[in-house]
Amino acid sequence: MADEGGLVERLSELLASGEVPVDGRLPAERDLAERFSVSRAKLRLALDRLEKEGTIYRRQGRGTFAAPPVSHGSTALCRLAREATPQDVMEVRLEIEPALAAHAATRARNGDLARLEQLMLATIDLAERATYETADDIFHYNIAVLARNPLFLEIYDSIRTVRKLAAWGNIRRESHTPEVMAKFGEQHRALFAAISSRDGPKAARLMEEHLRDVNHMVLRGVRHSGA
Template sequence: MRHDFAPGTRLPPERDLSETLGVSRGELRKALATLEAEGQVWRHVGKGTFIGSRRVEVMSLSEIDRVTNPAEVMRARLLIEPMLAREAALNATQDHIEAMAACILRTRSAQTWRQYETADNEFHRLIAQATGNRLLLALFDALNAVRRAVVWGALRSGRQRPPDDHHSFAEHDRIAAAIAQRDLSGAAEAMHHHLRAVQKQLIDPKGPTIPRE
């Protein structure tokens, strides 16, 4: 007996299906386990067995904003951005390197935190762009959108500017220098060090309410 089911169709209960096929429930379960391993069916506890591969539910950025938190965002950045810096050291063009240097100058000359954040954001995005990998750039853009909403969403415009000894100035210099020198491990380490400093500022109760990169 042959039955054709469209993808997403829920199979009948095991008792009914075993009777229809003329096999024991034990034999049926073994067959279903094999089909599941091959990706031909999938099981949802409490709902049944369905034809096809399990559908992956992808959350929108607005949904991610609601379920994540600053600590998770920083952990994700620590896992991803050092790798981006490493790839940038391998693939960056001279135009990328010069653009990074220009961004660093703008962070140092910023007259407000808002101006600083704009230049800083461009610096980090240039690193992702310099990987030459459009998928990695898209991944960075998604992470950065969540970062800005979750961690920096409360940013207020004001007249205060970054101090002359702001930690990120020297850290950005080291990242850019390693990329320009094609130092893959050095670029990754410099980015990791930078993000750890940002993370420390984020979780330090004595630090500012909003971490500044």
């Protein structure tokens, strides 16, 4: 029977294997326990460790995910995705995310910061637009997680879902030139520095400045696309 460290390694191999479905949802705990021939109690310990590392995401009533989950099944969010404009989404992000950054600066634990730094570095010096988009998404999502407020996180989840389901969702990705990605990566670096130094007001200010630049890029993309 595998020890916890070995089990964590085998679970990590599963996450990297390409077996995980497109929505990122992992098999049920019962199925994973049977697959690795361990008790569910031992499996939960390994999953707890991966969650603390930021490798997986567990959401009550929705399961365990290899990436931040998106609520595809919500009728209300699907309707919002049809009705909301890119500007609608950015207005809400500008209200919510500076507060999340400020809370993350005061509430993140040292281990959280080590993981957030790795996520920040993943957004820097990327040539592929899709790769940058994924790294950027997970970096911002983990700031929301580190705010440690379940209601804030639910609101942020809704924002992410609307962005991903909306017909105009690819505008932002297509606007990511190498210059834009480099600029935003450096903004992420400064934002992480503020969070890691526990400077909540500065983290909020840097997040707002970053999102205003994102908003400018989104509006430019919408004008060029005619959306």
